[in-house]
Amino acid sequence: MKARSIILDKVRNSKPSFIPLDDIKYSSMVCRTDRNNWWSQFRALAETVGASVIRLDSQHDFQQFIDEYCEGQAIVNLYHHPDAPTLMPLDNTDLALIQSAVMPAAFAVAENGALWLSEKQMGIRVLPFICEQLVLVVNEREIVANMHEAYERITGDLEGFGVFIAGPSKTADIEQSLVIGAHGPKSLTVVILGNGGSDPA
Amino acid sequence: MKKKHAELAEVFNADESMTDWHDETLWWIRQKRDRSAHNIPEWEQLRQWASDIKAHTLSNLDYYLEEFERNAIANGIKVHWARDAAEHNAIIAGIIRENGVSRVVKSKSMLTEECHLNDHLKDLGIEVVDTDLGERIVQLRDEPPSHIVLPAIHLKKEEVSKTFHQKLGTELGNHDPVYLTSAARDHLRERFIEAELAITGVNFAVANTGEFVVCTNEGNADMGAHLAKVHIAAMGIEKLIPSQKHLGVFTRLLARSATGQPITAYTSHFRTPARGRAIHIVLVDNGRSRLLGQEDFRNSLKCIRCGACFNTCPVYRRSGGHSYHTAIAGPIGSILSPNLDLKANADLPFASTLCGSCSNVCPVKINIHEQLWKWRQVIADKKQFGLFKRLSMRVTATVLSSPFVYRITGRMARWVLRNWPAMINRKSINPWYKQREMPEAPKESFREWYVKNGQL
Ligand code: SF4
16 A cells, blocks of 8 residues: 555655646548448458458358358357357367357458457457357447547446457567467358347347 | 676677677668568558547556456456456465466566566466567577567577577577477477466457457467466566557557567457356556656657667667666567666666667657657766766866867877877777777867868
8 A cells, every 4th residue: 555655645746737638529520431431441451450351141041151160170050049158168178179169240341351259249258269169240320430439338347357359369470471370260250140140120 | 886887788789799780680670660661651641540549548557457357357367457467476476376286377568577577476386377489589598588579589599599408408509499409399289288277468458348468470379278277377567458449559569660560460369258267367566657757868668669760770789688687678668667766777767879870660659769768867967867967967068068178178088098098998998989980080179170161
């Protein structure tokens, strides 16, 4: 506790006089994102950061895709079975054997190709990082223009952990050569469910 | 005495092709940053906002620290305070001991470098494995990182291959980055799975929610933090921002400034520990409050450690990060390090051309080159120069303050350059000519030319 009060006192005595902060007006920004075209912009950016993006128009197509994509693999599908993790007794060694994980993303960001997942969507925090192949599913309507809008959506979301994921795990630490699959997934597939995808009605 | 920047740069410059490669690679990253920034029409507005948010936070830092602490504790995070590097190391060692752990994994944190945490833990018999690939490479070589974002940028793949062959048993002579990265992946996966305790840095801490954000491309911070039972995050007190919505500004700027990516692959927000797990956060001062009290240098606390000022700096690019002999190299390190130890780091504010390129790229608009210039004045006042530099500065002052002496000296210098170049070209007398060619001396000075031709 001593360190705490000493640091706070020093900060109090050294800080400059108060500088007010105006509210930041994101809406005043010039924004190049064309609102009608968010999903194609999202797709372009997600591909730039190394993800593959497919668009499917019905639940049936989606199910077919998952069946083909994951055939014969150790897979956790949280899209159709959100309770799956609580049913599985998983220790670290078991988790490391998971080949594919499918999970819904809450929303996607057009300006950078990122998707937001909170604990609710990933079940176990390490799951989107430890699997070899990650599939994230997002509804076409759940795309926001930029990070300002993204944080507006997150505000009030009181979950313990959340992450923006943009592309698969990557590194360029050896001579700046880009290598995909540093520690986490070697691939990220983003499935965009078009109109009618998530609610066929 | 510790070697100085100029001597260490000379060592780096000895390998000319390596120096060229280093220079070109960093310039290429700088260009990627430019393209990325130009894609955002509101870029300048974002920089201004980032700078304003930080200025406001610093002016109210005690309040935000307490607000953060309160919210973090309410979230179930254990908060610790450290006045200096020694306390930071002791707190972390204490948590490791309490948990009865002897091996830990650590993702990138420049603060733990600044505090020399690895050495401290090693002395206590605790094994620390750095999990960022670049950091793991330099750790296996027993070297410090040479860049805050690209820790192994001073190495070619052949050197990495040799190190991996010796330490990880990879094939001799296989220099393929894909092969080497996959070997590191397997090696580090084992460590992640066994690890009981993980240490990470903090990119941003949010006062109004008590959460903190960690950005990586590899996902190594998450692999460590989520697999281990205990997560310790080390954070400098300047990392705070007031509210979550401000993250929108910083997450747009950080990766674009660092590597030109639109965002890092993972931007992770830690708010509460997972069930049955623990998160500790260590709030570290280590000279930051002193910097806050100095008007001339306060702005350097806005730094978000993107590395853009490194990549653009003509001196950094040609002298290599290790020549700065401190944890944080480059232009910003040359401002921060004299605050930690003026005597040992008095050479660093001189490792700059003051061209201002660093200030131009800085996403939080720190007046980097002006602060370097200010440090030079402080250092001159405190007489932290060698005798030769003091004398030559006095001579320069005399020459520049008298037009007559200036003209005479100029004429003499041109005569010497034309007729007796060896006098000046001797590198032992004039270090300026190291790695440089001689200019050809003009016959007349500009003044003489102007007197003749000026009235045309
Ligand atoms: S001083 Fe500015 S440019 Fe340099 S690392 Fe810090 S934020 Fe980036």
